[in-house]
Amino acid sequence: MSASRLPRVAGLLALVLIACALPFVMSNFRLFQFSQVYIYAIAILGLNMLTGYNGQFSLGHGAFYAIGAYVSAIMMDRWNIGYGWTIPVAGVLCLIVGFLFGLPALRLEGLYLALATFSLALAVPQILKYFEHWTGGSQGIVLSKPNAPFGLKLNPDQWLYYLTLGILILLFWLGANLLKGRIGRAIVAIRDNHIAAEAMGINTALYKSLVFGVSAAYTGVAGALSASVIAYVAPDSFNVFLSVTLLIGSVIGGLASISGAVFGALFIQFVPNWAQDISKAAPWAIFGVFLIGFMYLMPFGIAGGIRLLWIRATRSRVQQEGRSAVPTQAHTTT
């Protein structure tokens, strides 16, 4: 390990250790909230891969979240399959659905792709209600929270916290390896200059569809986890606002950034609550102000902002960014 990477790795390890220690000092309610944060972070990382690293706009990731949640819920409720098995199944199913959606999406550019995915998100509640026999319709499906396995002395909240944290770490590690290697560079190359990438021999069609699939898989896994953490699924939980919220988390956190997913998740989980504490009368107005304020201060998201501060602090070369679709930040992420 090179000298410059050691402190970074040590820092990450320290954060992981702190995260693992939290269940011994935090109330169940806070653990529940942090489990939600980890779930959102996984979903947002999926979205980041697609929109940040690969430049394909998606306003419809709530659909994959819903698919993951319902797959998990139906498997648990109808077929009595353990929650553990539902998570990879949800992931694989969303991988396939995402890939299949990504294929025709190849033809669509920027705005139109965003609106096509938006349509997907809009259709989800209606479809869920229509297949009432499977999904429980508007009534939804009530589930039970799992108990800790192997007789571990953990209550369900603590166990779910560790489960979501563990899956987060695993998926983030996998994602980092993917995005920092050859595939990652190919994906970013496609975003930055589609035609040049094609000319260099990258199979852009295959890569773009694959990224769609992987991105959907991540978000689907997050959805499956949420079915266990909330212990209830209903069409009202998966309306278009969910997709918008995930996108907000993604941009606020920092689009082409892995750590940005965590920052974004923290933002969408806690800022609405703070806004409510500040103003009972118009809490979402306060949220809107926060949103706009963050974008003024950090147009490249929190991760981008931290990076800029770091660069200024170490006086590196500051890149000039024009008005491009997404920032070119692929090289700096943690």
Added chain:
Amino acid sequence: MRRTRQLLAIVLALGMAALATVPAGAQTVVGVTATEIKIGNTNPYSGPASAYGTIGKVIGAYFKKVNDEGGVNGRKINYISYDDSYSPPKTVEMVRKLVEQDQVAALFQTLGTPPNSAIHKYMNQQKVPHLFVATGATKWNDPQNFPWTMGYQPNYQTEGRVYASHVLKNHPNAKIGILYQNDDYGKDYLKGFEDGLGEANKKMIVMRQSYEVTDPTIDSQIVNLKNSGANVFFNITIPKFAVQAIKKAHDIGWKPVHYLNNVSSSLATVLKPAGLEASKDLITALYMKEVTDPQWRNDKGFTDWVAFMKKYYPEGALDDQSNAFGYNVAILMTQVLKQCGNDLSRENIMKQAANLKNFELPLLLPGIKVNTSPTDHAPIEQEQLARFNGEKWDLFGELFEAFRKN
């Protein structure tokens, strides 16, 4: 060196945050001190169902009135209400906050069927009173399996049955068309109506049309319903769409026997905008005094309510039935607390909530009373049919008593 200090700072910050969330100290009775009672609530103050947010506000205003007049048995009511935007995951989070962090004595009037479904099991596992939930679904009256949960309003299925039995009695050869909102509320009404007709008579229904809350108009559905030849129309719509339905039916010259669900029975917000002429002969089932109906102008319950609104909730609309609804149920909650006397433990709050006998609320129709028992967690089960005569709702017939299955 700098990095280590940074890490130390992070650890300290997290530690402080964690400590800040540990509750101060256990109390002997949860949510109760010598001077206050904590009552929790979630309401959709934002999002698609935000029109109902006023219920949460009018309840707060009523509790303020109670506190100004000395509180309940010497204690002030500390009413904590959070916004859940009608999103079940948010409801779960806010309710857990109320129960685990704010340590409320009881939850009351949490609004919406999906939000309440999400917290149903939790409230009973935690043994926290889950009272007078603001939804018309049937499943809250199940004291055997969910002893801590209690409904409030006459449920939608009951109302559907009421209309069905009226149709069977008065229009036995009718062709029925139904317009319903495609969610739990609409489907509940539909089920009650169909169950009320019975298997044999279900074929009287010639067409069902649904709509989504996000649909701009329902004109096309009305056209289809007229075209089906239906001469009886069961209209399951919220006020926004009820106006359209009544107006469009009138415009295209369709004059069926028109049953309108209770949710949209307001004169000011539905019947007047739709047209008083067009609204003639509409039938609905009521359990409350409709606050824009001129027949209650001099009724004491009504005038008391207006005085209350003017003093404690002046920004609330005087033509919004939700404000009357919230007022009524806040009075009921106060009565439960009064009945508890000095024992405000969660067990006793639940016991007293299941011990309401013939209690009258000022804005319920004359003759309708609140009754609960350990086996009956449905406080209001009576309704009365009314027909709109162009000026007001003419109550007719007898009070329907709901009958419970199982």
Added chain:
Amino acid sequence: MDIFVQQVVSGLATGGIYASLALALVMIYQATDVVNFAQGELAMFATYICWTFLNAGFPYWVAFLSTLAIAFVGGVVIERVLIRPVENAPILTIVMVTLGLLVICNSVAGWIWTYVQKPFPSPFPERPFKAGNIVLGAHDLGEIQVTLLVLLCIYLFFRFTPLGLAMRAAAHNPVSSRLVGIRVGWMLALGWGLAAVFGAVAGMMVAPVLTLEPNLMGGVQIYAFAAATLGGFTSPGGAVLGGFIVGVVENLVGTYVHFIGTELKFTVALAMIIVVLLVRPAGLFGSTVVKRV
């Protein structure tokens, strides 16, 4: 046959609602390359301002025109104050700002005017038009006419006026436009101002049908996006046509395709749009931008 014609007519009426807001969306996109997610909420806010005037006793057309003036100024101010700081930021950042504007508008409107629905008057007569068995509300017809009138104004403005030409130039090629002396910043602001005016018109046409409440435009904006996507974001005429098509197809599917019925008709409309996009990726009438490599 009657029912078919009636559903088509009703579909055109509903489609007119979608088209009117779609015009505002396309307007901003053409002038500034930004999709304004807050367009519907701004339209709703303007409608509430009109309602306030009407409540204070002003006659309808005075209130209507004053609202348009206020909407124009509001649009310009929002662009100069809110959007300008992030003008050169990545496009998603600008989208975030419009989303922030959306929630602020919705929340503040609910706070000022409460969430109780309020009836809003229509300038058109009450009695519906009847042709045989077909019924068309007078307001619906009037609204379609207003939408087409607005479309005509947009067309004439952009095609035949110097200002319109300047705006188009500023949107297509800001650098060259500046060289020719066009104040690009103010052209963008003007674009927002005009879009706000069209949005206000849409809101005031829609409110009598849907009743005025803070969530008035939520559903409509979704349909407006669908309409503009179908027709092409670069074509105002296409957006209007897209609105009509969506309205009519939805109604016909709901009526005639029985296994879908009304429970999935919106989904079908969306699926239809996606299918169209696969064949024509920039919408029916949109123009694809050819980039030089």
